[in-house]
Amino acid sequence: MSAAAGQSLTPSTRAVLRFLGTGTSMGVPTLACDCEVCTSADPRDRRLRPSVLVQWTEATEPDRQRTVLIDTGPDFREQALAADLRELDAVLYTHSHADHILGLDDLRPLSYLHQARTGEPMPLYVSEETRAVMEHVFSYTFSPESTYSHRARVALRQIGDGVTIGSLRFEPVTVLHGAMEIVGWRFGGAAYLTDVSAIPEASFAQLHGLSDDLNGGLDVLVLSALRHKPHPSHATVAQAIEWAQRIGARQTWLTHISHDLGHQVTNQSLPKGIELAWDGLSVEFRLNAEFGSSAAQNKQAE
Ligand SMILES: [Zn+2]
Ligand SMILES: [Zn+2]
Ligand SMILES: [Zn+2]
Numbered sequence: 001m002s003a004a005a006g007q008s009l010t011p012s013t014r015a016v017l018r019f020l021g022t023g024t025s026m027g028v029p030t031l032a033c034d035c036e037v038c039t040s041a042d043p044r045d046r047r048l049r050p051s052v053l054v055q056w057t058e059a060t061e062p063d064r065q066r067t068v069l070i071d072t073g074p075d076f077r078e079q080a081l082a083a084d085l086r087e088l089d090a091v092l093y094t095h096s097h098a099d100h101i102l103g104l105d106d107l108r109p110l111s112y113l114h115q116a117r118t119g120e121p122m123p124l125y126v127s128e129e130t131r132a133v134m135e136h137v138f139s140y141t142f143s144p145e146s147t148y149s150h151r152a153r154v155a156l157r158q159i160g161d162g163v164t165i166g167s168l169r170f171e172p173v174t175v176l177h178g179a180m181e182i183v184g185w186r187f188g189g190a191a192y193l194t195d196v197s198a199i200p201e202a203s204f205a206q207l208h209g210l211s212d213d214l215n216g217g218l219d220v221l222v223l224s225a226l227r228h229k230p231h232p233s234h235a236t237v238a239q240a241i242e243w244a245q246r247i248g249a250r251q252t253w254l255t256h257i258s259h260d261l262g263h264q265v266t267n268q269s270l271p272k273g274i275e276l277a278w279d280g281l282s283v284e285f286r287l288n289a290e291f292g293s294s295a296a297q298n299k300q301a302e
Contacts (some may be wrong), residue, residue: 015056023047049073068203072148076103189289209248221249224256
């Protein structure tokens, strides 16, 4: 299941999703906390802010790896160093909370390389809500009047009905985060849904497991699960298990985890096929899995 970073993949059939961070907004250990998890010696109990990297190789470009990042939290620089990240094709954002956007400035060196390679600023795909916050918080980057010469060479782009990078299509999946509608992402045989408190009925249609369709099911589902105690804008472990079992992906990984959940103890209590993710974990999925309405249409056409 796990694959080392930088491992060579069979072009155009499999991709790797790497967890850069699996912690909640405060990170684990939490500052000034001496609880069992914050003082644990298990490296899987050290969780940076949530983010994932998606990497694959196109059959037509076997020498170049495609790399897409989801969210740039406050730990992005450390995470990028740990993953030896040297190139980025695009960043996709889920929403505008600090633990998902505050690493934007650390895209600067990668954005300069991106511009040198492609002649274009690095695209950041955002909802209208995220765009408004980004333009405010990072006005020195996005304002047309900005005179800051060392700003990131990035451009905010609309998500629309999806984003295509190389041959991989990233489709937005609407989820609720408290009262806020935010963006989950479905791509190939994987889906990444973080900061979820509810999944609208219509979004379940984009999230088929293998039991529904052998070609179209999810290999990898990532869901956030903060803790056992209810929270107004995050799922509990029990809620995440219920959704995971309904969707039926081959493997579900939980992320955005607080210091209430020790890795080993919690994992022992989870049903088969559901596990807590950890920082640095890499999992594979199929690039070419069909899904959602396109899979259903193909079925009808047969
Ligand atoms: Zn968050
Ligand atoms: Zn703690
Ligand atoms: Zn959030």
